[in-house]
Amino acid sequence: MKISPLLSLVALLALAFTLATGLVGSADNWSGRAKSNNLFGMLFGDGRKLFANQFFTMADVYFHSGYYPSVFDKNAEEQKEIIAASHGKKESEEEEKNEDFLGRPKNWIDAFGRNFKITQHTHLENHSEREILPWLRLAADLDPQKLETYTVGAFFLREHLNRPDQAEKFLREGLRNNPDSPEILLELGRVYHESYHDATRARNVWQLGVKKFRQQTPEQQKENKITGDGLMVNLAHLEDEAGNYGAAIQWFQAAQQISPAPAALQKQIDDIRKKMNGDIPAKPK
């Protein structure tokens, strides 16, 4: 029997259409990628997280204007300075000296090659910090669960670029992807308190942060001690500024449980007690 090629084509197209109508519903469940809400998730699956780390590192490379250790140099595994900076850490001269990963030239090739390399340790400043933002944006798109991306990005947007609106937007996005993150809530509270001077919203956000921190497992709490301490100390200062001395003392005492420097907090508690007794005049609101 001779079958017309046109008829075969029509039959195959009809078969493909029929199969598609039957399979389209279940095919979506075969791979989690299709459910991903961004392009990178769909393209790379979980492998995108590897790229996210690389892009986060690129942000740190840009922060140092290219003066950065490679995987072959010493200091390659040290904490990224953009994270340290976002935690308010300023480098001492000694620390900067330690970061001279190049050391003395090992031979004439190394010595001559340094003419063509960036050999000065500098940090971006005067609003040039904006140059790290594309890499943080990409890192957030590739790994929405990487919390540092949001907190570091928001810190530079708020503190160095005077863009609290964008910082808030970025943190809100981070919060949608990580609803239980006390780290993001700590930074969001700073946006409300330090940029918008909105004590009520800052208090609400930080209190939610403390709640989320306390809901974490003991291991997670141990890892996030700095965040928990930051939330409680910020709340204590907020209450102190508002004249709610009792609440301020309570937050300081709570922070003492996890703080690496409980003695310093005790001094602040003593100061508030003096204010309560009238020994020190309260700051005008």
Next chain:
Amino acid sequence: MNKIAALAGVVIKELYRRKDFYVLFVLTALLTLGAGSVNFFNDDKIVRYVKDICLLLIWVSALVIAVVTTARQIPAEREARTIFPLLAKPVSRGHVIVGKFLGCWLATGVALFVFYFFFAIITGSKEQIWPWLGYLQALWMHWVMLAVVIAMVLLGSIYFAAPSSTSTITIIVVAGILLLGGHLNTIALSQPEPIQGLLSFLYFVMPHLEWYDLRDFVVYDMGMISLRALALATVYGAVWTGIFLLLAWLGFRRKSLTT
């Protein structure tokens, strides 16, 4: 000299008749313009990532143009048997090697100039600054590095069977030097003997092409390198180019031209 110039002229004409350069230039332009049009955090002053991406594309494109153009020169002449009428004229094998090298190098230089001009226009329109001297330095160093690469490919095209194998091997070697060249000595220190000795030897005898990569200076606006270093690097590049051309000529002199 006239014979060499005539041979070089043919290679340059070949480059602008072929589509390689146009395709790579359009691709570079499209990707750069695409990257530049992305808006991050409503800030239109962010520019370094565009410079970074554009320069990376320029480096990849220039390397591909240089390697692919050079790798097919001598094998194509042999395959088409045009090498015989060429050598029947008062043209020596040395003239062929130098003429082919010069043609490929000048053709790559023209392509590089177009690429860097595009780069300067795009980044300048965003940044509103035009550090022409810095760009010229980067372009010169890039071109010197490509001279070494072109000479290396010519040498490879004498010994390897097909242009594809020459291209692949050279691209791997050049990429290896650019990525690891400066670190080979450090890597050697963490290896046991005899690998340590071998890597150290390699570190001292290989051409250090990574010196010619001034992208970081351009991307991070770090000014210019000293003219003394530039001159010494140029001499170093010229020496390595001479070594490869000499080896290519020695190989080509004894090579049977029948395929």
